[in-house]
Amino acid sequence: MTLSFLLQDALSVPWSALHRRMSKLYFAMRVIEKFEETEGRSVGDVSDADLSSVLKLKKELCTAQSLNESHVPDTLLERLVADTTEFPPVSAVIGGILGQEVIKAISGKGDPIKNFFYFDASDGKGVIEDISDSNTGK
Incomplete structure (x- = not known):
């Protein structure tokens, strides 16, 4: 698929x-x-x-x-x-998530992040946003 x-x-x-x-x-x-x-x-x-x-x-x-x-x-x-400026701990988190996505793509296991991933270093939270015509709406 x-x-x-x-x-x-x-x-x-x-x-x-x-x-x-x-x-x-x-x-x-x-x-x-x-x-x-x-x-x-x-x-x-x-x-x-x-x-x-x-x-x-x-x-x-x-x-x-x-x-x-x-x-x-x-x-x-x-x-x-x-x-x-780049902040090394944030770069490490993003690098880990990117590596996870590469493994998903190669193995075909698990759903990939669709569209956007945001990581806010101030609160340590990551958010995935699916921005597509099928998922819009108020």
């Missing part, structure tokens, strides 16, 4: 169609990704100096996507913009 989960399909789902309990990290990361793309920056090339522009873009994207701005807290964006 072959499974196919295309990143473009997941990224094209309108924000307003996603369930209300969607991780706020999803929206925050999409805002930062759009900022990097718009400004011609490489991944992770944001700093505190960019915060006002990122917050302005958040407002524009939320309006365009018909999403309440409370789904993308300013404090979360501030934290993500201010701390773009």
Whole structure:
């Protein structure tokens, strides 16, 4: 059996169609990704100096996507913009999860992570978000 989960399909789902309990990290990361793309920056090339522009873009994207701005807290964006360095313990956790997914793919045992995995180092919790047309809805 072959499974196919295309990143473009997941990224094209309108924000307003996603369930209300969607991780706020999803929206925050999409805002930062759009900022990097718009400004011609490489991944992770944001700093505190960019915060006002990122917050302005958040407002524009939320309006365009018909999403309440409370789904993308300013404090979360501030934290993500201010701390773009790699943190070895988080890298170890993510590496372990990636290794687990490779083993699942090779062995064909177990369901793979579908779409997105977010790990919040501040609380030590990981969240899997299935963002596809069949799993959207408020």
